[in-house]
Amino acid sequence: MTDDLPRSHGRLKVQVTLQPRDLMEEPRRVKGAWEARIVTLFPEAFPGVLGLSLTGKALDQGLWRLETLDLRTFGEGKHRNVDDTPAGGGAGMVLRADVVHRALRQAMSGAPMDRARWPVVYLSPRGRPFDQARARGWAAAEGVTILCGRFEGVDQRVLDHWGIEEVSLGDFVLTGGEIAAQAMIDATVRLLPNVLGNAASTEEESFSDGLLEHPQFTRPAVWEGREIPPVLMSGHHGEIEKWRRAERERLTQERRPDLWEKRKG
Known part of the structure; x- marks a missing residue:
């Protein structure tokens, strides 16, 4: 070729x-x-x-x-x-x-x-x-x-x-x-060393620890009247991580109750 x-x-x-x-x-x-x-x-x-x-x-x-x-x-x-x-x-x-x-x-x-x-x-x-x-x-x-x-x-x-x-x-x-x-x-x-280039990118993905991934957002800050959640724009990393964790748990309970029950067990 x-x-x-x-x-x-x-x-x-x-x-x-x-x-x-x-x-x-x-x-x-x-x-x-x-x-x-x-x-x-x-x-x-x-x-x-x-x-x-x-x-x-x-x-x-x-x-x-x-x-x-x-x-x-x-x-x-x-x-x-x-x-x-x-x-x-x-x-x-x-x-x-x-x-x-x-x-x-x-x-x-x-x-x-x-x-x-x-x-x-x-x-x-x-x-x-x-x-x-x-x-x-x-x-x-x-x-x-x-x-x-x-x-x-x-x-x-x-x-x-x-x-x-x-x-x-x-x-x-x-x-x-x-x-x-x-x-x-x-x-x-994609889990092999050096394939993704950023090992941390696989740590927060769906199923990495039994939870689904949190929602993702990017620019523009407002689109079709919908805003990015303010906490993500706050710069407060501790609060951002807390929000992401809560979203992961919420989505897992709602969409994959089987995974949630397994995690609780």
């Missing part, structure tokens, strides 16, 4: 190979940089939004690395089939255990098998919900391998064999795991 593209694009491209491909085409790399390895039928979907803004800049700088592995290359036969009809009958198709196993074996090459150091996950609506605590856990690891599902799912045997954790983006169903993977990686990468 040429250097005349905006920096927000990260100047990166995806090339499909049998080996997990490091998307950093430039020599700049940070030793021990956090890695995301994605097993997918659509490697061209990456980096997607991850190549934009701060995550794209950090990727360009080698602060983290992104690899994709095309599941199709491990398919069976002339047509590289990756799926088959579900045992016991039913609609749709299921990703084959042998095909997924071959892909994961390649994707995990050189990665630690300790799941605390390197989680291996399958994106599924029946998985445990992804949250900020999980993002922090992934960010503290050396990397993560994500299997993006398609069709009706994946043969359970390969999930059991690899001890794969199922994770869900929310209580809804997507056509595949690629969008969810990008959302989860984004939430994780």
Whole structure:
């Protein structure tokens, strides 16, 4: 790719190979940089939004690395089939255990098998919900391998064999795991050192301590007859922090009573 593209694009491209491909085409790399390895039928979907803004800049700088592995290359036969009809009958198709196993074996090459150091996950609506605590856990690891599902799912045997954790983006169903993977990686990468540039910016965000974020305001001081709360213009930092804390608690109680009850417990 040429250097005349905006920096927000990260100047990166995806090339499909049998080996997990490091998307950093430039020599700049940070030793021990956090890695995301994605097993997918659509490697061209990456980096997607991850190549934009701060995550794209950090990727360009080698602060983290992104690899994709095309599941199709491990398919069976002339047509590289990756799926088959579900045992016991039913609609749709299921990703084959042998095909997924071959892909994961390649994707995990050189990665630690300790799941605390390197989680291996399958994106599924029946998985445990992804949250900020999980993002922090992934960010503290050396990397993560994500299997993006398609069709009706994946043969359970390969999930059991690899001890794969199922994770869900929310209580809804997507056509595949690629969008969810990008959302989860984004939430994780922004927690890595030097990615945001200001560590304090993550400390007051929603879910950082079990509370939602307080409202934000900026210029003009009056817009459409609506004024910025006077306390924010007072310059009294103690009162500002007290107001923000009260707003965080109010919003959490109103909008996420589940979080409020968990916090009280």
